Amino acid sequence: xxxxxxxxxxxxxxxxxxxxxxxxxxxxxxxxxxxxxxxxxxxxxxxxxxxxxxxxxxxxxxxxxxxxxxxxxxxxxxxxxxxxxxxxxxxxxxxxxxxxxxxxxxxxxxxxxxxxxxxxxxxxxxxxxxxxxxxxxxxxxxxxxxxxxxxxxxxxxxxxxxxxxxxxxxxxxxxxxxxxxxxxxxxxxxxxxxxxxxxxxxxxxxxxxxxxxxxxxxxxxxxx
Amino acid sequence: xxxxxxxxxxxxxxxxxxxxxxxxxxxxxxxxxxxxxxxxxxxxxxxxxxxxxxxxxxxxxxxxxxxxxxxxxxxxxxxxxxxxxxxxxxxxxxxxxxxxxxxxxxxxxxxxxxxxxxxxxxxxxxxxxxxxxxxxxxxxxxxxxxxxxxxxxxxxxxxxxxxxxxxxxxxxxxxxxxxxxxxxxxxxxxxxxxxxxxxxxxxxxxxxxxxxxxxxxxxxxxxxxxxxxxxxxxxxxxxxxxxxxxxxxxxxxxxxxxxxxxxxxxxxxxxxxxxxxxxxxxxxxxxxxxxxxxxxxxxxxxxxxxxxxxxxxxxxxxxxxxxxxxxxxxxxxxxxxxxxxxxxxxxxxxxxxxxxxxxxxxxxxxxxxxxxxxxxxxxxxxxxxxxxxxxxxxxxxxxxxxxxxxxxxxxxxxxxxxxxxxxxxxxxxxxxxxxxxxxxxxxxxxxxxxxxxxxxxxxxxxxxxxxxxxxxxxxxxxxxxxxxxx
Numbered sequence: 207x208x209x210x211x212x213x214x215x216x217x218x219x220x221x222x223x224x225x226x227x228x229x230x231x232x233x234x235x236x237x238x239x240x241x242x243x244x245x246x247x248x249x250x251x252x253x254x255x256x257x258x259x260x261x262x263x264x265x266x267x268x269x270x271x272x273x274x275x276x277x278x279x280x281x282x283x284x285x286x287x288x289x290x291x292x293x294x295x296x297x298x299x300x301x302x303x304x305x306x307x308x309x310x311x312x313x314x315x316x317x318x319x320x321x322x323x324x325x326x327x328x329x330x331x332x333x334x335x336x337x338x339x340x341x342x343x344x345x346x347x348x349x350x351x352x353x354x355x356x357x358x359x360x361x362x363x364x365x366x367x368x369x370x371x372x373x374x375x376x377x378x379x380x381x382x383x384x385x386x387x388x389x390x391x392x393x394x395x396x397x398x399x400x401x402x403x404x405x406x407x408x409x410x411x412x413x414x415x416x417x418x419x420x421x422x423x424x425x426x427x428x429x430x
Numbered sequence: 431x432x433x434x435x436x437x438x439x440x441x442x443x444x445x446x447x448x449x450x451x452x453x454x455x456x457x458x459x460x461x462x463x464x465x466x467x468x469x470x471x472x473x474x475x476x477x478x479x480x481x482x483x484x485x486x487x488x489x490x491x492x493x494x495x496x497x498x499x500x501x502x503x504x505x506x507x508x509x510x511x512x513x514x515x516x517x518x519x520x521x522x523x524x525x526x527x528x529x530x531x532x533x534x535x536x537x538x539x540x541x542x543x544x545x546x547x548x549x550x551x552x553x554x555x556x557x558x559x560x561x562x563x564x565x566x567x568x569x570x571x572x573x574x575x576x577x578x579x580x581x582x583x584x585x586x587x588x589x590x591x592x593x594x595x596x597x598x599x600x601x602x603x604x605x606x607x608x609x610x611x612x613x614x615x616x617x618x619x620x621x622x623x624x625x626x627x628x629x630x631x632x633x634x635x636x637x638x639x640x641x642x643x644x645x646x647x648x649x650x651x652x653x654x655x656x657x658x659x660x661x662x663x664x665x666x667x668x669x670x671x672x673x674x675x676x677x678x679x680x681x682x683x684x685x686x687x688x689x690x691x692x693x694x695x696x697x698x699x700x701x702x703x704x705x706x707x708x709x710x711x712x713x714x715x716x717x718x719x720x721x722x723x724x725x726x727x728x729x730x731x732x733x734x735x736x737x738x739x740x741x742x743x744x745x746x747x748x749x750x751x752x753x754x755x756x757x758x759x760x761x762x763x764x765x766x767x768x769x770x771x772x773x774x775x776x777x778x779x780x781x782x783x784x785x786x787x788x789x790x791x792x793x794x795x796x797x798x799x800x801x802x803x804x805x806x807x808x809x810x811x812x813x814x815x816x817x818x819x820x821x822x823x824x825x826x827x828x829x830x831x832x833x834x835x836x837x838x839x840x841x842x843x844x845x846x847x848x849x850x851x852x853x854x855x856x857x858x859x860x861x862x863x864x865x866x867x868x869x870x871x872x873x874x875x876x877x878x879x880x881x882x883x884x885x886x887x888x889x890x891x892x893x894x895x896x897x898x899x900x901x902x903x904x905x906x907x908x909x910x911x912x913x914x915x916x
Contacts, residue, residue: 221693227700265693291692293685293738295752295796313696313731315771316703376783380824421820421836422783 213327214238216257218248218274219289220266228261231316232323245269252278259326260286261310261319264301272304279305285326289314339370342412346370356408361387365401369416369426376419398423460650464615472611476604484558484567484596492569492584493554495523501573501582508579512536515579522566522587530572530581540583544570548581560596626652633659681741688738692731699727706775724775725811732807736870739800743877753882755909756795757788758831759823762802766821769806777815780806784823789831790905793882801878802833804871805898809837831904838895842888850888851876875900 219225242248264271368386379395406413508515508527516537528535533545547555566587633642766782884902
């Protein structure tokens with residue numbers, strides 16, 4: 207569960223049904239949520255306590271959403287994600303100009319809302335890559351450039367390392383080729399296929415960790 | 431909200447018809463009158479010049495012929511027999527004596543008009559006939575004294591060749607004079623005409639500027655045309671303003687509707703999403719119904735968004751979208767995340783691989799996001815449960831990018847590929863899968879590519895599926911960090 211001190215969210219939304227759904231979803235994800243249904247209430251709440259994040263609908267009764275955004279930003283450095291039904295670029299640019307850190311365009315999904323909130327509240331720090339990585343029963347030593355029980359060529363090791371560094375992400379053949387194979391020149395993306403084929407064969411059962419992603423390329427899975 | 435969407439129509443002006451000028455006031459009349467007067471003036475001028483010249487030449491010649499000695503000889507000969515004193519001197523020359531007082535002759539007929547001049551005291555009188563049947567000169571000269579031999583009429587008829595020469599000379603002089611004068615007259619008439627035509631041309635080029643057309647003043651045809659143009663321009667200006675007003679009202683109407691529909695759509699979508707969670711847990715049999723409802727909500731939202739976008743992109747005369755450096759990767763990621771959620775609810779997997787570094791392109795981020803959303807949503811909407819969609823972004827060398835959206839859905843017949851993206855076109859597979867649909871989505875993709883200078887390609891995949899590829903240039907110079915939209 208996220209730390210309540212860091213995860214209190216001020217939701218400013220005047221549509222009762224939508225606000226209820228958003229509050230439910232945020233609370234069930236472990237966030238503490240205060241709801242304000244108009245701009246004045248939002249400003250009052252913001253001055254009474256500190257929030258980790260503000261979700262602000264730009265169309266509000268009484269006080270315009272942009273005015274609320276401007277006043278909130280002047281008061282403290284709380285990150286503000288604006289929720290907007292506007293489709294004009296000018297609306298977005300104005301929101302960013304006034305200090306919004308992100309926007310969520312209507313209609314949005316709860317999952318999308320949670321992903322955006324999480325992105326702002328728990329920015330993952332890029333951790334140092336461990337110098338020894340396990341892949342099933344095999345251990346990969348990044349310094350010694352060895353894999354237990356397997357002899358990989360320099361290029362094959364580079365490709366495996368590239369995939370390991372981005373474990374869980376789908377990667378295109380072009381991206382792998384330009385990142386792991388290209389040394390001062392372009393490499394045919396299909397060369398990647400033959401390298402991956404050989405790596406899988408050499409890794410044996412652990413070769414299943416490298417899956418083919420339809421329409422994309424390859425991914426080093428977290429689980430085989 | 432009550433908004434009138436008036437129909438756009440161009441009504442003809444109801445002003446009274448323009449009255450044509452009279453002959454003198456009309457351009458045609460002016461040209462006719464001007465030409466006739468110029469021609470008459472030229473003919474008269476040439477006639478008088480030639481005539482005066484010939485009279486002068488005739489007088490000089492006559493006076494040289496009838497010098498004092500010769501007059502004395504003729505007088506002496508005449509006084510010997512006045513009745514038969516007329517004499518032919520050869521070479522068409524004939525001399526007839528007469529009485530200077532009475533103007534009568536005993537030897538032949540005398541030119542009374544010329545004789546009257548002599549009687550009035552003139553030393554000589556000359557007539558030159560150069561256009562009549564008998565061409566020649568006649569000189570009456572007083573010889574002094576009185577009686578039937580006191581004056582002589584000297585006639586000289588010219589032979590054919592001389593006559594011909596004079597007439598040719600006359601015709602040539604007339605022709606040259608006419609040519610010179612007509613050329614001058616044409617220049618004089620045409621220059622102001624051309625100047626006015628040039629003003630009219632400027633006015634026509636700048637439709638909507640009646641004041642320019644009115645610079646061509648005058649009551650002739652040109653002035654009338656200019657006035658008609660000025661009135662037409664005024665009408666066009668009024669109509670244009672009215673149409674623009676109506677278009678603005680329509681645009682605001684669409685924008686308001688689009689905006690107002692988004693909030694309840696969001697509420698509906700969120701409720702259905704929650705419902706889907708519960709149904710998946712408590713009543714999985716009902717899940718297809720919720721999926722269908724969710725797909726409909728997404729369709730309505732995209733239709734509303736596409737309507738506004740299509741309106742913007744279809745206005746060829748409208749302002750071009752302001753192109754800014756945009757991180758294509760982050761926009762594609764946002765689209766991938768959003769569409770993956772929708773796809774998951776439809777039992778379809780969306781994979782994305784967008785690289786790690788920002789890919790800066792000059793574009794309008796709102797249009798770009800809608801374009802990518804349309805392509806990915808299409809790939810999801812026409813796919814089946816268990817289907818796959820992939821969104822990838824790769825660099826093409828140092829200066830380009832390529833976005834691919836692939837799906838393993840029913841695809842499109844190769845013969846239909848060239849029509850994809852045409853407004854209102856829907857492939858037969860799409861119609862079969864979902865009879866609704868506007869065909870707007872891919873039309874917006876095409877129009878957006880046109881605006882950004884990108885290319886958009888469609889290809890079928892084996893054994894099934896469709897691939898959409900967007901290609902364009904990347905920004906090679908690094909813009910200031912604040913200028914990049916993510």
